[in-house]
Amino acid sequence: MAEQVFAYIKHDQGVADDSALELIVAAKKIYPDASVTAVVTGAGSDLDTICNEMAATYNAVWKIDNDALAYPNAEVVRKALVNILPADSIVLLPHDTFGMDLGPGLAIKMDSAFVADVVDIEGIDNGTLKVIRQEFSGMASAHVTCDISGGAVMNIRPGVNQPDESKSGGGEVVDKSGEAGDLSTKRTYLEIVEAEAGDVDITKSEVLVSVGRGIEDEDNVEMVFDLAKAMGADVSCSRPIVDAKWLEKSRQVGTSGQTVKPKVYMAMGISGSFQHLGGIKGNPFIVAVNKNPKAPIFQVADVGIEADILEFIPELTEAIEGL
Amino acid sequence: MEILVCVKRVPDTSENEIEINSAGNDIERDDLVYSVNEWDNYAVEEAIQIVDKVGGSVTVVTVGDDESEEVLRREMAMGANNGILLSDDAFEGSDGKGIATILKAAVEKGNYDLIMTGAQADEGAAQVGGMLAAMLDYPYASLVNLIEAGDGKLKVGREIEGGNQEMNDIEMPCVLSIQTGINEPRYVGIRGIRKVASVEIPTMGASDLGVDAAAVGAGAAKVKRVDYFVPDMGEGAEMLEGSTEEIIAKLIEYLKAKGGLK
Numbered sequence: 033m034a035e036q037v038f039a040y041i042k043h044d045q046g047v048a049d050d051s052a053l054e055l056i057v058a059a060k061k062i063y064p065d066a067s068v069t070a071v072v073t074g075a076g077s078d079l080d081t082i083c084n085e086m087a088a089t090y091n092a093v094w095k096i097d098n099d100a101l102a103y104p105n106a107e108v109v110r111k112a113l114v115n116i117l118p119a120d121s122i123v124l125l126p127h128d129t130f131g132m133d134l135g136p137g138l139a140i141k142m143d144s145a146f147v148a149d150v151v152d153i154e155g156i157d158n159g160t161l162k163v164i165r166q167e168f169s170g171m172a173s174a175h176v177t178c179d180i181s182g183g184a185v186m187n188i189r190p191g192v193n194q195p196d197e198s199k200s201g202g203g204e205v206v207d208k209s210g211e212a213g214d215l216s217t218k219r220t221y222l223e224i225v226e227a228e229a230g231d232v233d234i235t236k237s238e239v240l241v242s243v244g245r246g247i248e249d250e251d252n253v254e255m256v257f258d259l260a261k262a263m264g265a266d267v268s269c270s271r272p273i274v275d276a277k278w279l280e281k282s283r284q285v286g287t288s289g290q291t292v293k294p295k296v297y298m299a300m301g302i303s304g305s306f307q308h309l310g311g312i313k314g315n316p317f318i319v320a321v322n323k324n325p326k327a328p329i330f331q332v333a334d335v336g337i338e339a340d341i342l343e344f345i346p347e348l349t350e351a352i353e354g355l
Numbered sequence: 356m357e358i359l360v361c362v363k364r365v366p367d368t369s370e371n372e373i374e375i376n377s378a379g380n381d382i383e384r385d386d387l388v389y390s391v392n393e394w395d396n397y398a399v400e401e402a403i404q405i406v407d408k409v410g411g412s413v414t415v416v417t418v419g420d421d422e423s424e425e426v427l428r429r430e431m432a433m434g435a436n437n438g439i440l441l442s443d444d445a446f447e448g449s450d451g452k453g454i455a456t457i458l459k460a461a462v463e464k465g466n467y468d469l470i471m472t473g474a475q476a477d478e479g480a481a482q483v484g485g486m487l488a489a490m491l492d493y494p495y496a497s498l499v500n501l502i503e504a505g506d507g508k509l510k511v512g513r514e515i516e517g518g519n520q521e522m523n524d525i526e527m528p529c530v531l532s533i534q535t536g537i538n539e540p541r542y543v544g545i546r547g548i549r550k551v552a553s554v555e556i557p558t559m560g561a562s563d564l565g566v567d568a569a570a571v572g573a574g575a576a577k578v579k580r581v582d583y584f585v586p587d588m589g590e591g592a593e594m595l596e597g598s599t600e601e602i603i604a605k606l607i608e609y610l611k612a613k614g615g616l617k
């Protein structure tokens with residue numbers, strides 16, 4: 033019998049998340065011959081749309097239809113999964129704000145191992161799975177083994193697996209709604225409050241000068257605006273700059289900020305965390321300036337400069353102004 | 356409200372270049388600057404602000420060695436009332452589940468309404484809070500960036516993709532993992548640290564906590580780090596070399612060619 037792996041399919045308003053076609057790729061890295069089942073929870077007609085779509089890619093689709101699952105409150109989803117999934121299952125989730133909410137507790141309730149933020153999977157040897165993770169903000173990579181003999185929940189980093197567009201699943205949709213069981217929880221979803229729009233819409237900018245923690249002090253942010261002005265660019269930033277309230281949230285690039293698609297992206301004093309890079313789309317020309325030659329940003333940048341931005345930015349500004 | 360905040364001492368990645376040691380089994384620990392995990396500072400600040408409003412006390416707890424005591428002291432200098440160090444040779448090599456098992460025992464020694472952790476720490480796993488909640492059978496919410504205290508429950512905002520906020524009601528006792536930006540953690544100066552320098556911080560080991568040593572530590576860990584390695588970086592960036600003038604001249608050529616100058 034082929035080994036069974038389950039992939040939880042995130043979806044919103046009838047559209048499957050990008051991770052939906054990535055998790056099956058991760059599953060096949062665990063067991064090349066895996067029979068991979070998509071688990072889709074929700075309520076109403078959107079749910080059927082997603083289930084039918086996933087049947088093209090996955091070997092089977094388990095549909096769990098329940099009003100309590102209309103919004104994917106991880107606490108409710110966890111109860112449904114614990115009731116429905118076989119013991120010792122391998123369950124794959126995206127390592128995003130939903131997977132972080134669900135994965136660790138699900139692993140405890142299923143009495144299985146949990147591995148977070150998996151960036152690659154090397155394979156299985158004697159019931160032990162070997163995966164690759166990153167630690168220390170991406171500054172060190174590690175091989176990690178996971179004893180999956182009693183099942184496992186694995187959160188897979190979004191974007192690291194190329195989506196499977198082959199549509200070679202040919203699965204059937206199985207309605208598992210009757211097995212969902214008691215879905216009452218002590219956390220109740222209320223509503224989504226949308227992020228506020230700011231005065232600049234960086235999602236439309238063609239050139240961005242983006243500033244990170246390397247700027248060190250609020251007073252130094254001014255020099256970034258001077259450079260942007262000289263270049264005819266807009267200013268964006270990484271999360272710590274917003275956390276410190278030096279710039280408004282609408283200028284934050286990343287998974288919990290804006291998704292930008294400029295032609296040119298200047299990363300100044302930004303280390304290059306995956307949450308930051310997750311907000312940069314459209315394959316821009318990336319220039320990174322960082323005083324640490326080993327900063328992960330240099331792996332994704334086109335052009336790198338090892339320099340102290342506090343010295344480099346004013347000099348570059350002056351040179352551009354003199355053109 | 357009685358609040359327990361779980362904190363961790365970590366290498367400060369904004370202060371250090373992380374290097375892998377020659378054996379590949381650890382990072383170079385000599386000369387590393389350590390600090391409190393960034394996310395934990397926000398959790399402690401939030402706990403202090405809640406207690407300032409509704410009364411109660413804040414306890415900070417960490418699983419670690421003697422050196423971890425300094426982070427407890429730092430958080431007490433911020434305003435946490437008590438600190439507890441959970442330390443035992445048997446705890447060494449614990450995976451996330453092991454750490455959550457130890458913390459669960461500490462939670463059960465107290466009478467807490469609210470338990471907080473940072474959203475993630477140096478391993479980037481974001482796992483201990485959710486595991487702890489599930490072990491305790493408490494409700495859990497991760498990546499919390501807003502807390503409003505109510506009667507027997509809290510209204511919490513979770514920061515999700517795009518910076519949108521998912522609002523929830525959650526019953527107490529509960530576990531929350533805290534996202535950065537929820538507040539502005541107060542500054543702690545040398546004087547603040549000095550004030551708490553001689554405060555007694557109790558240490559509890561496996562037997563004090565009633566933790567079965569076989570359920571924690573390296574032996575119980577299902578998830579184990581085998582080694583650290585430097586990944587094949589592929590092409591990577593073209594590093595511009597030369598004098599600053601030369602570098603800037605090259606960069607300007609690139610920017611002109613790629614449409615980076617208007």
Ligand SMILES: Cc1cc2nc3c(=O)[nH]c(=O)nc-3n(C[C@H](O)[C@H](O)[C@H](O)COP(=O)(O)OP(=O)(O)OC[C@H]3O[C@@H](n4cnc5c(N)ncnc54)[C@H](O)[C@@H]3O)c2cc1C
Nearest residue numbers: 244245246270271286287288289301302303308323340341
């Ligand atoms: C759920 C979740 C969502 C997140 N969402 C986002 C998001 O949307 N966007 C985002 O950006 N982050 C996000 N983060 C945070 C992310 O994990 C990183 O913590 C963050 O991106 C780091 O920002 P940074 O690169 O500016 O800072 P750091 O990682 O601290 O890097 C600073 C860099 O500056 C360099 N530097 C320091 N001083 C100088 C100098 N003088 N000159 C030159 N270089 C210097 C350092 O070498 C370092 O590489 C999220 C985290 C979580 C858990």
